[in-house]
Amino acid sequence: MEDLSLSTLVWLRMVRFVENSNQLSNDHLRQFDLTLAQFEALAHIRNFQPITQTDLARGLTVTGGGISRMLSRLESEGLISRQQDWKTKHISLTDKGTELLERAYPSQLEQQASLFDEVLDEDEKTQLHALMKKLYEHSITRCEDDSQS
Amino acid sequence: MEDLSLSTLVWLRMVRFVENSNQLSNDHLRQFDLTLAQFEALAHIRNFQPITQTDLARGLTVTGGGISRMLSRLESEGLISRQQDWKTKHISLTDKGTELLERAYPSQLEQQASLFDEVLDEDEKTQLHALMKKLYEHSITRCEDDSQS
DNA sequence: AAATGTCATTTGCCATGTCAACTGATAGTG
DNA sequence: CACTATCAGTTGACATGGCAAATGACATTT
Numbered sequence: 001m002e003d004l005s006l007s008t009l010v011w012l013r014m015v016r017f018v019e020n021s022n023q024l025s026n027d028h029l030r031q032f033d034l035t036l037a038q039f040e041a042l043a044h045i046r047n048f049q050p051i052t053q054t055d056l057a058r059g060l061t062v063t064g065g066g067i068s069r070m071l072s073r074l075e076s077e078g079l080i081s082r083q084q085d086w087k088t089k090h091i092s093l094t095d096k097g098t099e100l101l102e103r104a105y106p107s108q109l110e111q112q113a114s115l116f117d118e119v120l121d122e123d124e125k126t127q128l129h130a131l132m133k134k135l136y137e138h139s140i141t142r143c144e145d146d147s148q149s
Numbered sequence: 150m151e152d153l154s155l156s157t158l159v160w161l162r163m164v165r166f167v168e169n170s171n172q173l174s175n176d177h178l179r180q181f182d183l184t185l186a187q188f189e190a191l192a193h194i195r196n197f198q199p200i201t202q203t204d205l206a207r208g209l210t211v212t213g214g215g216i217s218r219m220l221s222r223l224e225s226e227g228l229i230s231r232q233q234d235w236k237t238k239h240i241s242l243t244d245k246g247t248e249l250l251e252r253a254y255p256s257q258l259e260q261q262a263s264l265f266d267e268v269l270d271e272d273e274k275t276q277l278h279a280l281m282k283k284l285y286e287h288s289i290t291r292c293e294d295d296s297q298s
Numbered sequence: 299a300a301a302t303g304t305c306a307t308t309t310g311c312c313a314t315g316t317c318a319a320c321t322g323a324t325a326g327t328g
Numbered sequence: 329c330a331c332t333a334t335c336a337g338t339t340g341a342c343a344t345g346g347c348a349a350a351t352g353a354c355a356t357t358t
Contacts, residue, residue, distance in 0.1 A: 006274050007262035011170070013281040018167045019210045020288035021160070026346080037314060054336065061168045066315050068338055073313080086323085088336055113156035119287045120280065125155050128280050131273060132162040138268045139169035175316085184316095186344060203306060215345050217308055222343080235354080237306060301358080308351070314344080321338075327331080 021115055028111045032104040038079075039108060041070060042093065042101045045080060050090035170264055177260045181253040187228075188257060190219060191242065191250045194229060199239035 004012075025036045034042075037060075044059050045051060051059075057067040071091065074080045079097035082089045093101065116125060153161075174185045183191075186209075193208050194200060200208075206216040220240065223229045228246035231238045242250065265274060 005258070005262050006271075006278060007265035008258055010265060010274060010278050010281055011261050013278070013285040014163065015167055015171075016210055017281060017285045017288050018164055020285075020292050022164075023346090024288070024291060035313065052336080061165055061172075062314085063316060064337065065317075065339075068336095070314075072338095109154070109157055112160050113154050115284065115288055115291065116156035116159060119283045122155075124280060124283075125159060127276060129155060129159050129162070131269065131277050131280075132159055132166060134268045135264065136162040136166045136169075139166050139173070139264055142173060142264065143169050172316095184343065201306075211344085212346060213307065214309075214347075217306095219344075221308095237353095299358105301356100303356075304354085306351100306353085308349105310349085311347090313346085316343080317341090319338105319340085321336100323334100323336085325332100325334080327333100328329100 021112065024115070025108065025111060029104060029108060032100060034100070034104060037070065038074060039101075039104060041067075041074065042079065042097055043105065045091055045093055046098070046101055049092045050083070052088045052090060054088075056091060170261065173264070174257065174260060178253060178257060181249060183249070183253060186219065187223060188250075188253060190216075190223065191228065191246060192254065194240055194242055195247070195250055198241045199232070201237045201239060203237070205240060 022036055025039075029036060029039055032039075040060060041056070044056060048055070048059070053067050053071065054064060056071075057064050060067070071080060071082065074097070075082060078094055079100060081092055081094050083092070116128075120128065171185055174188075178185060178188055181188075189209060190205070193205060197204070197208070202216050202220065203213060206213050209216070220229060220231065223246070224231060227243055228249060230241055230243050232241070265277075269277065
């Protein structure tokens with residue numbers, strides 16, 4: 001029935017792998033009462049704070065609308081603060097947010113990395129890194145081209 | 150500020166690449182009034198019909214609840230039919246669904262594959278395939294272990 | 299036959315994500 | 329100063345996804 005190309009097979013494997021990996025991350029983060037999306041938002045904010053919502057959205061590859069709602073939840077839980085300044089809002093972690101992220105961060109990165117470390121050696125990881133860099137950068141230019149047309 | 154491991158970098162690139170790729174697919178499929186999730190469901194149904202909802206859910210890596218709602222939408226649009234048979238429902242494509250999938254399928258696979266074909270040569274794709282196979286299969290065993298514990 | 303168990307599916311509740319329409323603040327122009 | 333363009337953010341409508349509790353259909357046990 002099937003006659004899938006090598007590219008299509010690779011794509012399928014990659015999509016499913018990422019889905020499994022996200023599922024495992026969400027399971028792991030549940031002990032901190034965080035979702036993976038929230039964890040990534042907090043980590044990105046920590047690295048770039050204070051940051052505007054627009055920049056945060058770009059960094060996380062989501063739309064402004066999605067960020068707006070997510071930040072509302074994070075704010076209502078006291079993990080971040082939004083400072084209206086001029087016409088933009090600047091996002092920072094609260095002490096509570098910083099503390100939570102500090103607790104969750106090491107084990108979460110450990111968890112993610114283990115999916116690679118347990119089956120790939122250093123050479124393979126370096127190979128994969130090079131391949132993903134090419135693919136990722138190509139996909140970026142494609143997205144940009146599309147949004148212009 | 151950053152001190153990310155190679156594994157973490159690869160993971161980030163892969164997640165973002167898949168997000169970009171899904172976005173491009175959704176843009177492409179909009180002309181057929183389909184989302185990527187719907188396209189994948191229809192394609193999986195076509196390859197295995199008649200199939201039960203539970204098996205379909207497993208094949209697409211989603212929960213039974215998600216499938217149930219998606220199939221309701223697809224059914225109300227007349228793309229699939231659900232035959233209650235015994236205690237399970239067997240899903241098939243309708244003529245309309247088959248026809249739509251036949252129109253969308255080639256260009257969608259083309260679109261996906263081009264993200265790989267435009268930057269990787271045959272050797273690189275073969276390498277990537279081997280690496281993803283390892284990662285994918287490892288992630289499966291991890292998910293299974295987790296669900297038992 | 300009635301009680302219980304099992305399994306597939308449905309449904310409520312919620313988080314995330316998109317898109318498009320809207321609001322608000324500011325800047326630039328006549 | 330009024331008029332308009334622009335840009336950040338919000339919000340409504342919707343699709344997808346997870347989890348957990350309910351439902352429905354059957355099988356098994358007593």
